[in-house]
Amino acid sequence: xxxxxxxxxxxxxxxxxxxxxxxxxxxxxxxxxxxxxxxxxxxxxxxxxxxxxxxxxxxxxxxxxxxxxxxxxxx
Ligand code: FES
Numbered sequence: 001x002x003x004x005x006x007x008x009x010x011x012x013x014x015x016x017x018x019x020x021x022x023x024x025x026x027x028x029x030x031x032x033x034x035x036x037x038x039x040x041x042x043x044x045x046x047x048x049x050x051x052x053x054x055x056x057x058x059x060x061x062x063x064x065x066x067x068x069x070x071x072x073x074x075x
Pocket of ligand 1: 040056
């Protein structure tokens, strides 16, 4: 646990997953959603958590990280 907290401070929230991508964004297609698109935060910095409010952009710029939201899309 102690090692993980050191990695987060030194390299951002994502130390190794899909680092070649500008932002790690995943989509899930579902058939029943009230809204056509819902974005869930995966950077833990959203002011509207668990929903994404775009705060990951500032986090990525300041840390060099590449985190992005999980997108739920209505089919
Ligand atoms: Fe956290 Fe967008 S604000 S992923």
